Amino acid sequence: MTDARAATIEDVARHAGVSRAAVSKVIRNAYGVSPAMRERVTAAIEALDYRPRVAARAMRGSSFTLGIELPHIGNPFFTKIVAGATAALQGTGYQLIIAPADVDGEEGVRALGALADRQVDGIIAISPLVSTAWLERLGTRMPIVMIGRHDRSENYDTVTGDDAEGTRLAMAHLFDLGHRRIAHLTRSADVTHPGSGTPHAVRLEQYLASMRSAGLEHEIRVIRTGMTEDAARVDTLAALDDDRPTAIFVGNDELALGALRAVGEAGLTPADVSVVGYDDVDIASHPAISLTTIDQSGVEMGDRAIRLLLERIRDGRIEPTHFSVTPVLKARASTRAVRTG
Amino acid sequence: MTDARAATIEDVARHAGVSRAAVSKVIRNAYGVSPAMRERVTAAIEALDYRPRVAARAMRGSSFTLGIELPHIGNPFFTKIVAGATAALQGTGYQLIIAPADVDGEEGVRALGALADRQVDGIIAISPLVSTAWLERLGTRMPIVMIGRHDRSENYDTVTGDDAEGTRLAMAHLFDLGHRRIAHLTRSADVTHPGSGTPHAVRLEQYLASMRSAGLEHEIRVIRTGMTEDAARVDTLAALDDDRPTAIFVGNDELALGALRAVGEAGLTPADVSVVGYDDVDIASHPAISLTTIDQSGVEMGDRAIRLLLERIRDGRIEPTHFSVTPVLKARASTRAVRTG
DNA sequence: CTGAAAGCGCTTACAG
DNA sequence: CTGAAAGCGCTTACAG
Structure with missing residues (x-):
């Protein structure tokens, strides 16, 4: 009924009779919470149907969001990369958002910038049409995996095909x-x-x-x-x-x-x-x-990119990693022996 | 060099010798800014390469982000909807983010929830496997356009094919x-x-x-x-x-x-x-x-969905709108006259 | 184990 | 036209 606004952490704290800090700890599964308190808070969260606002979390901590820049959503190969990435994300608590850069070539910068502005915790960039220097600068700010391009950097990981x-x-x-x-x-x-x-x-x-x-x-x-x-x-x-x-x-x-x-x-x-x-x-x-x-193997590329990102985010890896998938020829009917004449 | 952290509105204000409020007004193109101030602020933004944090803006105002829930990113028809939506967004200042729900049927709720948690200003839901009641509740919180399903509601718009x-x-x-x-x-x-x-x-x-x-x-x-x-x-x-x-x-x-x-x-x-x-x-x-x-015409559906969303967001439309596209038969070679025997 | 307080970077009334 | 101050909803040290 009084659905006017969604519950906040304040509402949950009041409902459970605890502090906001305590609720925050329960949400983040942080140390130092008694079972009794955890139970009361969990019940309050349930009762109020509380969901933390990602924007508020992002202001202090992380957004639990990973971004992927797609140069052209019409290309089914990119779609396979996204499918691999989505699958790899299952159960990690992270959410993938896709920024399409469909319109023209220069849109890659815009899409990547849009992801950065949204404070994603990491970015997958598919063969972006931006300079290595630009990407390197972004890489000092947040974990980045570039898929496709062969240029390397100390500041981001790469996943490439040979x-x-x-x-x-x-x-x-x-x-x-x-x-x-x-x-x-x-x-x-x-x-x-x-x-x-x-x-x-x-x-x-x-x-x-x-x-x-x-x-x-x-x-x-x-x-x-x-x-x-x-x-x-x-x-x-x-x-x-x-x-x-x-x-x-x-x-x-x-x-x-x-x-x-x-x-x-x-x-x-x-x-x-x-x-x-x-x-x-x-x-x-x-x-x-x-x-x-x-x-x-676009699926493997997407899967690998997510893993590399999570290594940087959760395990704190700093050294760049470069992963390469091996190409395989699929000979089919669109190629025939040349006509001798 | 000292690229440690990106510039904030505070940095811009200091650089330009004005208040944060003034910078905010310039960013939002709000009324009541002298040309002189606008110029100084603009120069400072340029000089510091300032970009407003979306998360911070979302806490008070809007996120300038629209979300689209995709049931299955491998389906090229959905891809056409996204292409139409992306094109319609050009020059509006809004950014589209896609939440893939690829993994299984129940993921629709998760993807929609993830978008809501991210405080998007509006959501496009493609034939989501959620109840009308669930969607209606979401519709009281933010503008929603549902594509595909024929059930209607006072709380969201629909774009359907016949x-x-x-x-x-x-x-x-x-x-x-x-x-x-x-x-x-x-x-x-x-x-x-x-x-x-x-x-x-x-x-x-x-x-x-x-x-x-x-x-x-x-x-x-x-x-x-x-x-x-x-x-x-x-x-x-x-x-x-x-x-x-x-x-x-x-x-x-x-x-x-x-x-x-x-x-x-x-x-x-x-x-x-x-x-x-x-x-x-x-x-x-x-x-x-x-x-x-x-x-x-998936492209038209995506285009229309964006327009309906922007009508609600920018023009404050409240009454639900229902838009239908007319299907057209494309007869090709995969259908032949039945063999008479 | 628990909570009060500061602060993240913006926008929004409200004074001046 | 301009700015000081409050506040959005979280997390993070820091005391207790």
Whole structure:
């Protein structure tokens, strides 16, 4: 009835006939509380349906909230990372909040800043488009795990896939199938800046290296596109010209789905143009899609990122840790032996 | 250098030689600030790289944060809702945080509670598995928009698809193709409880009604499954027995993809067993998938939910509003005319 | 083991 | 237009 405002710690203390400090201790499971007091307080909490305000707690202690910055919520690979993180958080008392940075590339700073402003106890940043210096500064303020990028720092942990190795696997697979004219479809130049350490940068560099060491420098062809499947479809379609490649190594699965769509729309099949993706999102294994790709276990990445964060928060770890997952080739029907003619 | 702790409003006030109240007014763009003072404060904010702590603001005013509860982050339809919401938030000064409830059905309460504990200024709840009474109580405390469920309340807004109409479109399409033996693949009984108003409940009821009014009561077959594509694959496979249906109307696209996979694994094609989904997720239109489905515009739902929330927060609207999007049939290759034999 | 008091960083009336 | 003071709901030393 008199539901006007939710109970506060003051209400609970009064109801139980104890001090606010005592209630606080019970809530936090702190030492120095008699069983009798614990019982009375617990009963009062129950009776008043009391829940501590996170904002008030955050002012003095911690917010029991971990934040994850998502560059593009439409990408199912990121979704797998979040699923892994969510599962790892079960029973820890911490809550995950996601800050989507969907709109454009510059939004990463905003999303990360928004998490910091909310006093989260730690942040997972997925291949954020911010400078190492910026992230390092944030890392002095709170625990950070960066997923994806290969640049390291004393101030934050990293969880990465071995993108060079993954790319080598993909290229070797195509070479084995007899392909020589292999194009690479990747994001715009600002995401693949050499030395930036982004997954896309590393994959591009290794693509170039693999082509060169196979003596195929003259066959190198880099196609640029945006962040979405549809952008990839449009840009692939434009690249299926007279001089078209026999295979395309694509920077990630979401873009590879667009490339596959383009191949179909051009009246071709994987027998004409093979497509390899990267990530192994769920739909890649669907028989109708059957996309050859590199599995880099997003679930494990999310799980690991949470563990690293909790180590810093609860165990007080300071030294940076760098964890790497091993990529695995998933050969499927979207890659075929090159036509001999 | 002395980056020990981030600047507070006190630091800014001192730097600018004004009171904290003055800084607060400038931040909030409140009335009664001379241009000169505004300029000095702005300069000080810039110089100190000051950002107000959200937790502190939330204690007195608002958190400028909106929360969205996601039942299952793996479902790309929910992802579209989030994308619509994110876009609608651009330039409003509000930030969206997502609370995933991925783990199991009961997690909805936890996720919603977590958002409430964080003093968000408003909440979007996607078909939450909580009672109307529970949600109503929450609605007295903060603005709420519920997406999906058809139950209404004086205390919150709703954004729904016309699930009965969408189901009618799907069933009419199958009838037109000559199907009679049409099964319905849906979630477990606790999600389709009659009268609960969940989308799955409404779709199930309309499936039954459509079958009955077509004189096909004896062909009714309801197959139950879990929340994931893989669960749907397994349960569909089990249903492709000697007495198998010629068509399956599936509760949503994610499950329909699993059903499609099962059809393939059973050595059949849509020419043997047609499949209709619901939602029109992106991959449904991929030529290799080509899933017939009902488009209910998740992006528009997310956009609308944000607008309704902001109306309550900023304009002080009190009367509940109910918004419905109109479903559209997307007929594709996963539905074929029934074989005459 | 228990509690009174200070303080976290803001906003909000209220004086001036 | 400007500022001093109270207060939001917690946690944290510090006494007792």
